[in-house]
Amino acid sequence: MEKVVTSLLENQCRQVRKDILQMMKVSGPTHLGGSFSSVEILVALFHLIDYAPHNFHARDRDHFILSKGHAAPAFYSLLAGKGFFRREDLLRFRSTGSPLKGHPDRLTTPGIEIATGSLGQGLSVGVGLALAGKKEGKSFKTYVLLGDGELDEGQVWEGMAAAAHYGLQHLIAIVDVNGLQLDGPTDRIMNLGPLPEKLRAFGWQVYQVDGHDLEKLVTVFTAAARDPFPAPKAILAYTVKGKGVSFLEGRVESHSLALDGDDFSRALAELGGVK
Amino acid sequence: MLSSPRDVLGKVLLDIADEDPNLVVLTADLGRSCRIDAFANRFPDRFFDVGIAEQNLMGIAAGFALYGFIPVACTFAVFTGRAFDQIRQSIAYSNLPVKIVGTHSGLSNAKDGATHQALFDLALFLNLPHFTILNPRDADDARTLLPQTFNRPGPAYFRLSREELPRLGTPPPTLGKGQILRTGKDVTIAATGAMVWRSLAAADQLERYGIAAEVLSYSTLKPFDEELLWESAQKTQGVITVEDHGILGGFGSQIAFSLGRHGLPAPHMMGTWETLGDTGSLEDLYRLNGLSVEHIVRKVESLLNRQRQPGQKH
Numbered sequence: 190m191e192k193v194v195t196s197l198l199e200n201q202c203r204q205v206r207k208d209i210l211q212m213m214k215v216s217g218p219t220h221l222g223g224s225f226s227s228v229e230i231l232v233a234l235f236h237l238i239d240y241a242p243h244n245f246h247a248r249d250r251d252h253f254i255l256s257k258g259h260a261a262p263a264f265y266s267l268l269a270g271k272g273f274f275r276r277e278d279l280l281r282f283r284s285t286g287s288p289l290k291g292h293p294d295r296l297t298t299p300g301i302e303i304a305t306g307s308l309g310q311g312l313s314v315g316v317g318l319a320l321a322g323k324k325e326g327k328s329f330k331t332y333v334l335l336g337d338g339e340l341d342e343g344q345v346w347e348g349m350a351a352a353a354h355y356g357l358q359h360l361i362a363i364v365d366v367n368g369l370q371l372d373g374p375t376d377r378i379m380n381l382g383p384l385p386e387k388l389r390a391f392g393w394q395v396y397q398v399d400g401h402d403l404e405k406l407v408t409v410f411t412a413a414a415r416d417p418f419p420a421p422k423a424i425l426a427y428t429v430k431g432k433g434v435s436f437l438e439g440r441v442e443s444h445s446l447a448l449d450g451d452d453f454s455r456a457l458a459e460l461g462g463v464k
Numbered sequence: 465m466l467s468s469p470r471d472v473l474g475k476v477l478l479d480i481a482d483e484d485p486n487l488v489v490l491t492a493d494l495g496r497s498c499r500i501d502a503f504a505n506r507f508p509d510r511f512f513d514v515g516i517a518e519q520n521l522m523g524i525a526a527g528f529a530l531y532g533f534i535p536v537a538c539t540f541a542v543f544t545g546r547a548f549d550q551i552r553q554s555i556a557y558s559n560l561p562v563k564i565v566g567t568h569s570g571l572s573n574a575k576d577g578a579t580h581q582a583l584f585d586l587a588l589f590l591n592l593p594h595f596t597i598l599n600p601r602d603a604d605d606a607r608t609l610l611p612q613t614f615n616r617p618g619p620a621y622f623r624l625s626r627e628e629l630p631r632l633g634t635p636p637p638t639l640g641k642g643q644i645l646r647t648g649k650d651v652t653i654a655a656t657g658a659m660v661w662r663s664l665a666a667a668d669q670l671e672r673y674g675i676a677a678e679v680l681s682y683s684t685l686k687p688f689d690e691e692l693l694w695e696s697a698q699k700t701q702g703v704i705t706v707e708d709h710g711i712l713g714g715f716g717s718q719i720a721f722s723l724g725r726h727g728l729p730a731p732h733m734m735g736t737w738e739t740l741g742d743t744g745s746l747e748d749l750y751r752l753n754g755l756s757v758e759h760i761v762r763k764v765e766s767l768l769n770r771q772r773q774p775g776q777k778h
């Protein structure tokens with residue numbers, strides 16, 4: 190990837206994180222940790238795919254489902270950047286009557302494919318989309334972003350099995366492996382490891398990547414999309430919960446909280462200040 | 465002549481599939497029980513058996529709908545409860561045109577027992593926005609009504625009994641409308657699904673005792689035809705509701721709510737109560753749950769007796 194592109198995307202990541210902080214400021218305790226850990230994943234992915242207002246209603250474009258719906262703030266910032274709604278709308282996040290709900294809502298927020306928030310449901314919807322595409326002989330991609338704690342849900346594994354059974358080559362699941370869920374570390378709450386072996390045993394092609402390295406993310410997304418092997422693709426993106434704000438990184442408390450006063454200013458300053 | 469509503473499902477789907485290439489059918493390993501195997505044989509590329517995974521079934525159906533298909537997701541009515549959160553979030557919240565079929569409704573899966581009986585499904589579905597809900601009274605009714613929902617946007621729930629129900633030969637229903645199957649001035653019996661023939665049979669008996677019962681049949685539970693109910697309730701001395709479903713949150717509750725907001729007295733509700741069901745012969749189960757023809761007759765009598773002045777005759 191060209192240096193200019195990389196620095197453009199890096200700037201975008203900083204902007205997304207600052208947007209998330211501003212959304213928190215207007216709306217109170219927010220899912221900061223899991224939003225911050227997904228930022229590079231989302232920015233790299235949306236750099237690659239054609240997901241924009243002009244073709245949103247086309248059937249055969251690439252699709253994206255935020256199965257970990259609580260990372261909505263990060264997604265909303267990206268959607269505003271893509272022109273699905275105005276950037277000012279971000280500051281109405283979660284206010285009464287706002288188009289930006291606490292979790293993604295297809296009927297009120299432009300750019301949302303399907304409602305999520307109750308965890309574990311997005312992959313099945315992705316399987317349905319990819320299966321519909323396969324039935325019609327199309328090759329659009331369906332991306333689903335999940336959390337590693339979310340993998341505790343049995344429905345996710347029903348989806349994993351079905352995707353392999355139907356040979357859904359164009360389905361790409363990205364797991365934000367930040368190692369933390371709501372109550373603590375994923376390996377202590379419910380140890381599902383080792384994930385690569387488990388996913389391979391379920392019949393998936395597995396890729397692994399540093400989930401904060403934009404260049405590597407772009408490379409792995411491109412590779413997975415081009416991979417002709419007739420099986421679904423899983424990308425395990427290893428991340429840090431709360432990434433980008435030093436005093437949130439790797440801390441279970443970062444899952445949902447509000448920063449006020451000095452903490453807010455410090456966080457913003459670490460991201461390069463208001464601008 | 466007898467026939468089960470679930471037996472017409474496969475035929476209806478074949479009819480629609482011929483006309484609408486967007487129809488796809490999914491099931492969670494109950495294709496044969498839901499009587500859609502003929503569809504699977506004729507349209508193998510439009511049929512998806514996702515295995516015994518109801519949550520996944522609903523999610524995959526939602527995905528098909530997002531792409532532009534009209535998916536029909538079939539399982540037993542009782543197992544829709546297992547995927548209720550998926551129906552709520554992945555289907556209702558995004559108003560997707562998934563048609564959910566729940567067969568073996570109420571107590572109709574008598575020999576399989578409580579684990580396979582659906583006595584709370586309406587309580588769940590009636591509270592979901594956007595849904596059209598059908599509970600046909602016989603096979604012909606199902607055959608007329610099911611196709612009508614395919615022209616409507618949004619999701620639907622078809623509650624289909626496996627009971628071999630008498631074919632009533634009643635006028636065909638219109639979606640969204642209740643019907644007066646029998647007029648009468650003394651009492652209103654409002655019934656749905658498999659309880660309609662029982663209510664008509666009860667009305668026959670009551671006629672012999674000189675009681676004129678009006679029988680309302682509700683094959684569409686949502687949208688709900690309130691005017692029909694209000695008119696009848698204003699004319700008769702009381703309303704009895706009959707359903708093979710728990711009385712809290714089901715058809716009777718819906719009628720109670722409707723009468724209440726129109727300033728009319730509460731109905732007398734017949735349905736299951738504090739039970740998950742049981743194993744037995746179908747008629748025994750309906751009888752043990754107070755839902756036989758005889759029970760409806762006695763309910764009407766006690767209602768009218770209570771309201772009759774001392775010494776007065778029917």
Ligand SMILES: Cc1ncc(C[n+]2csc(CCOP(=O)(O)OP(=O)(O)O)c2C)c(N)n1
Pocket residue numbers: 222223224226257259306307308309335336337338339340365367369370371430444
């Ligand atoms: C079905 C369901 N159960 C519980 C929750 C509450 N919840 C929200 S986020 C979360 C933890 C998610 O952990 P993970 O998937 O690892 O997300 P991340 O760490 O990336 O934020 C929980 C339990 C939920 N949203 N949905």
